[in-house]
Amino acid sequence: MIHRFDTIDSTMHEAARLAEAGCPAGTAVVAAEQTAGRGRFGRRWHSEKGQGLYVSVVLRPDVAPADLPVVTLALGLSVRNAIAGVTGLACDLRWPNDVLIGEKKCAGVLAELHGGAVVAGIGINVNQREFPAEIAGIATSLRLAAGREHSLDHLLPALLARIDDGVRLLENAGRAAVLEQFAAASSYARGKRVIVGLAGGEVEGLTDGLDSSGFLLLRRDNGERTVILAGGVRPARPPCS
Numbered sequence: 554m555i556h557r558f559d560t561i562d563s564t565m566h567e568a569a570r571l572a573e574a575g576c577p578a579g580t581a582v583v584a585a586e587q588t589a590g591r592g593r594f595g596r597r598w599h600s601e602k603g604q605g606l607y608v609s610v611v612l613r614p615d616v617a618p619a620d621l622p623v624v625t626l627a628l629g630l631s632v633r634n635a636i637a638g639v640t641g642l643a644c645d646l647r648w649p650n651d652v653l654i655g656e657k658k659c660a661g662v663l664a665e666l667h668g669g670a671v672v673a674g675i676g677i678n679v680n681q682r683e684f685p686a687e688i689a690g691i692a693t694s695l696r697l698a699a700g701r702e703h704s705l706d707h708l709l710p711a712l713l714a715r716i717d718d719g720v721r722l723l724e725n726a727g728r729a730a731v732l733e734q735f736a737a738a739s740s741y742a743r744g745k746r747v748i749v750g751l752a753g754g755e756v757e758g759l760t761d762g763l764d765s766s767g768f769l770l771l772r773r774d775n776g777e778r779t780v781i782l783a784g785g786v787r788p789a790r791p792p793c794s
C-alpha cells in the first residue's frame with residue numbers, strides 16, 4: 554500500500570510509525586514535499602515541493618542482523634537501476650548511500666531499524682532546476698543531467714520494483730552477490746583517493762574494496778588498512794609527486 558501526503562515533516566516518521574504498528578512489508582510513504590526531510594548524520598534533505606521523489610518503504614527482509622549494512626548497499630543499487638531504467642542515465646555509487654551523476658549527488662538512501670523492520674528512506678532529485686547555494690556545488694537532479702523533465706509517477710513504481718529486486722537478491726543470492734554488484738557499479742569501491750570524515754577527524758587514502766560485511770576498506774598512505782564502518786566519503790585530490 555502507498556500512503557501519499559501532500560506535505561509531511563518527514564516520510565521517515567510516518568513509515569516508522571506504520572512499521573511499529575506492524576504494517577506489511579512493501580508499505581510505502583510518499584510525499585510531494587517534506588518540511589523536515591533528513592539525511593545521514595542528521596543533515597537536512599532538500600525536499601522542494603513536487604520536484605523530487607521523497608519516499609520511505611517498510612521492508613522486512615529475511616536476513617540476519619549482520620546483513621543490515623548490506624541492505625543499504627542493495628538499496629543504492631535499486632535506486633541506480635530504477636534511474637537507469639526510467640531515464641537512461643548512468644549513476645555512480647559512493648559508499649555507503651550516495652547515488653551520483655558525475656561527482657554530484659542526485660539521490661541518497663537512509664536505512665533505519667524501527668519495530669523490527671527496516672525503514673528505507675530514499676530521496677531522488679528529479680526535476681530541480683537549481684539548488685540552494687549551500688548544496689549547489691554538490692547536488693544535481695535528473696533533469697539537470699538529462700536536460701529534460703522526468704515523471705515522478707513513472708519513477709516511483711520503477712523504484713519500488715527495483716527495491717523488491719534488491720531485497721530478493723540479498724535474501725536469495727546472499728550478501729556476496731550484493732557486494733559484487735555494488736563494487737561493479739561504484740567507481741568509489743576500489744582505487745579511488747578519498748577523504749573519510751569520521752567521528753574523531755578525517756582519514757585519507759585509496760579505497761581498497763569492501764569487506765564481507767559491506768564495510769569500506771581504506772589503504773592509507775602509511776600502508777595501514779582501515780575498515781570504515783561509517784563515515785562521509787568524499788573525493789580527495791591525489792598527492793603531488
Ligand code: BTN
Pocket residue numbers: 562563564565587589590591592593594596598606607608609650651660661662663674675676677
Ligand atoms: C542521505 O543521503 O543522507 C540520505 C537522504 C535520504 C532522504 C530521504 S527523502 C525520503 C526520506 N525522508 C526523509 O526525511 N529522508 C529520506
